[in-house]
Amino acid sequence: MTTPTIESPKAPVRTHRSRFNLEAFGWVFMRASGIVLVVLIFGHLFVNLMIGEGVKALDFAFVGGKFSDPFWMVWDTLLLWLALIHGANGMRTVINDYAHNRLVGVILKGFILVATIVLLVLGTLVIYTFDPCPAGSPADLLPSFCGTVG
Amino acid sequence: MPDKSAGSAVASQPEKKYPLPRLAKPKALAGTVYRGNVGMWSWVLHRITGVSIFFFLLVHILDSTLLRVSPEAYNAVIGTYKNPLMGLGEVVLVAAIGLHALNGLRVILVDFWAWGTKHQKLLQWIGLVLWIILLIGFVPRHLMNVFAE
Numbered sequence: 360m361t362t363p364t365i366e367s368p369k370a371p372v373r374t375h376r377s378r379f380n381l382e383a384f385g386w387v388f389m390r391a392s393g394i395v396l397v398v399l400i401f402g403h404l405f406v407n408l409m410i411g412e413g414v415k416a417l418d419f420a421f422v423g424g425k426f427s428d429p430f431w432m433v434w435d436t437l438l439l440w441l442a443l444i445h446g447a448n449g450m451r452t453v454i455n456d457y458a459h460n461r462l463v464g465v466i467l468k469g470f471i472l473v474a475t476i477v478l479l480v481l482g483t484l485v486i487y488t489f490d491p492c493p494a495g496s497p498a499d500l501l502p503s504f505c506g507t508v509g
Numbered sequence: 510m511p512d513k514s515a516g517s518a519v520a521s522q523p524e525k526k527y528p529l530p531r532l533a534k535p536k537a538l539a540g541t542v543y544r545g546n547v548g549m550w551s552w553v554l555h556r557i558t559g560v561s562i563f564f565f566l567l568v569h570i571l572d573s574t575l576l577r578v579s580p581e582a583y584n585a586v587i588g589t590y591k592n593p594l595m596g597l598g599e600v601v602l603v604a605a606i607g608l609h610a611l612n613g614l615r616v617i618l619v620d621f622w623a624w625g626t627k628h629q630k631l632l633q634w635i636g637l638v639l640w641i642i643l644l645i646g647f648v649p650r651h652l653m654n655v656f657a658e
């Protein structure tokens with residue numbers, strides 16, 4: 360006959376599941392991304408709105424000049440990803456606070472998630488497949504380095 | 510008096526006839542983070558600006574995708590950013606981002622720094638002053654650009 364094993368009644372109950380807590384990670388992420396975004400956003404605003412003629416100078420040629428420089432490509436990629444994810448995670452918090460109906464909450468958060476993923480992909484593609492000198496476009500709309508050929 | 514027993518009659522009583530007791534604000538908690546006062550309005554504004562900036566960001570990424578369509582398409586849409594009404598909209602946008610950013614930094618300081626937690630009200634006023642300085646730096650220059658021919 361085998362003796363049945365009885366667990367020690369004093370054995371600690373396992374309440375600790377995993378070290379990684381997504382909600383806590385989100386909390387840290389909001390703060391870390393916020394600090395980086397201060398630099399990225401105000402740099403973006405300063406260069407696009409304050410230097411030279413500001414908003415009046417914005418056009419295809421202006422952006423074409425910026426996206427021919429790896430520095431601004433990396434800057435804008437970071438800005439795109441951090442701002443979108445920070446904003447989307449913030450929207451998740453807001454929806455959690457106000458959507459008392461579970462289904463409504465799931466639908467709204469699904470919408471935010473889909474919009475975020477689509478725009479991350481679209482935005483990243485724009486930065487890395489951008490052609491500052493598309494063939495057949497009038498030269499006066501293009502950055503000056505495109506020359507008159509094409 | 511039967512009415513004094515809790516429940517049924519309470520909801521229908523006119524407020525003026527039976528004014529609610531005025532509760533004194535607990536002294537020990539006054540001025541603590543997230544318990545009303547200025548902190549509550551900072552939170553409300555932080556939330557409103559955060560949501561608004563998010564929706565602007567969605568539109569702003571979409572208008573940038575026109576860079577892949579054609580110079581003409583992009584210029585046509587970015588051109589709308591230059592009309593006077595949108596120029597004022599950009600002032601509101603920068604004001605909102607400034608408010609959200611400065612308040613966000615305040616929240617971070619209060620969360621991670623004991624001194625910040627203790628002096629969170631002072632931080633709020635510092636934030637307000639920095640916000641005004643930001644707008645003094647931005648608004649006149651931007652409006653000059655918008656309204657310049």
Ligand code: HEM
Nearest residue numbers: 389393396397446449450452556559560562563610613614
């Ligand atoms: C400029 C730099 C920014 C800083 C320093 C910043 C800071 C913060 C911080 C610290 C929080 C968390 C607040 C909390 O947990 O109580 C937060 C929340 C939020 N942020 Fe930002 N943020 C910035 C930019 C942005 C941008 C660009 C967007 C939009 C795309 C945005 C949208 C939001 C939203 C929607 C929330 C949630 C608000 C809430 O829960 O009430 N933020 N921000």
